[in-house]
Amino acid sequence: xxxxxxxxxxxxxxxxxxxxxxxxxxxxxxxxxxxxxxxxxxxxxxxxxxxxxxxxxxxxxxxxxxxxxxxxxxxxxxxxxxxxxxxxxxxxxxxxxxxxxxxxxxxxxxxxxxxxxxxxxxxxxxxxxxxxxxxxxxxxxxxxxxxxxxxxxxxxxxxxxxxxxxxxxxxxxxxxxxxxxxxxxxxxxxxxxxxxxxxxxxxxxxxxxxxxxxxxxxxxxxxxxxxxx
Numbered sequence: 001x002x003x004x005x006x007x008x009x010x011x012x013x014x015x016x017x018x019x020x021x022x023x024x025x026x027x028x029x030x031x032x033x034x035x036x037x038x039x040x041x042x043x044x045x046x047x048x049x050x051x052x053x054x055x056x057x058x059x060x061x062x063x064x065x066x067x068x069x070x071x072x073x074x075x076x077x078x079x080x081x082x083x084x085x086x087x088x089x090x091x092x093x094x095x096x097x098x099x100x101x102x103x104x105x106x107x108x109x110x111x112x113x114x115x116x117x118x119x120x121x122x123x124x125x126x127x128x129x130x131x132x133x134x135x136x137x138x139x140x141x142x143x144x145x146x147x148x149x150x151x152x153x154x155x156x157x158x159x160x161x162x163x164x165x166x167x168x169x170x171x172x173x174x175x176x177x178x179x180x181x182x183x184x185x186x187x188x189x190x191x192x193x194x195x196x197x198x199x200x201x202x203x204x205x206x207x208x209x210x211x212x213x214x215x216x217x218x219x220x221x222x223x224x225x226x227x228x229x
Contacts, residue, residue: 019054021098027055030113034198038224039170040115043196046071046103059095059115060145064088064172064220066110066196074100085111088151088174088218092144112172112196114222120146122225133160136211148223154179154211164206167226171199171219178213193219203227 024030024042029052034041040059046052054076065085073081075097082104085091095115103109124143131138135158140150151174152160173193182188184206193199203226211217 021054021056024055024057024113024115027053029053030055033112033196034200036200038116038118038168039222040117041170041172041198042113042115044109044111044113046101046109048106048108049103050108051100051102054098054100056098057093057095057115059117060119061093061095061116062114062144062147062149062222063091063093064112064114064174065091066112066174067107068105069109069111070103070105071109072102072104074102088220090141090149090151090220092142110196112198114170114172114198116145116147120225122146124148124223134158136160146225149220150223151218151220153216153218154209155216156211156214158211160209162206162208165201165203165223168203168224169201170222170224171201172222173197174218174220175215176213177217177219178211179217180210180212181207182210183207 025032029046030042030044032040033043065087067087069083069085071083073083075081126140127143127148129140133154136152136154138150138152138160140148142149154160173195176195177191177193179191180188181191190212191199
C-alpha cells in the first residue's frame with residue numbers, strides 16, 4: 001500500500017521525530033543471532049505492511065534480503081526513501097543514523113543485517129569478478145570497509161574445488177543449504193543452515209565444499225582482511 005498525500009507524509013515525518021530512537025538491540029524486529037570481535041549479526045523480519053521502531057545504526061552494516069522487498073526508509077528530517085531488493089540482493093549502509101523501515105509489501109520482509117565492528121581500508125587484489133564452477137558460480141560483488149562480499153550458487157552435487165582461506169569469513173545462507181565440508185586431515189562434515197542462518201570460519205582452512213542437497217543453494221560470504229604479520 002502506498003500513500004502519496006502530502007499531509008500524511010508530513011505526519012509520518014513528525015511522528016518519526018517525536019519518537020525517541022531505540023538501540024538496535026532493543027528493536028523488536030531485530031534478533032541478535034551471532035557476535036564476535038568483528039561482527040554483530042541480526043536476523044530481521046518486518047511483517048507485511050508493518051514497521052520497525054525508530055532505531056539507531058551505530059556501525060556500518062551489510063543488509064541481505066532473504067525475499068523480495070518493497071519498503072521505505074524514513075530518516076527524521078529527510079524525505080522518505082523507497083527501496084526495493086530482490087531475494088539474495090546485498091546492500092551496504094554507513095552507520096551513525098536512525099530510521100524507521102516500513103514494509104510496503106503484502107508479504108513479510110526477512111533480511112539479515114551484519115554490523116561491521118572493525119572497519120578497515122584493506123585493499124584486495126580482486127574486488128569484482130565471476131568464477132565459473134562445475135555446476136555453479138562464485139561472484140564477488142564489492143568491497144566495503146575492507147570486507148569482500150561474494151555470492152556462491154551451487155547446483156545439486158556441484159563442488160567448489162580445493163582452496164585455502166587465508167582470512168576469516170562469515171557465511172550467510174540465502175536459501176536453505178546442505179553442504180559437505182571436507183577439510184584437509186579431517187573427516188567430511190555436514191553444514192546445514194536454514195535461510196538467514198550464519199556460520200563463522202577462521203582463517204587457514206583448506207577444504208572442498210559440495211552441495212549434497214537436492215536443490216540449488218545460494219549463500220553469501222563476507223571475507224575479512226587477513227591478520228597482519
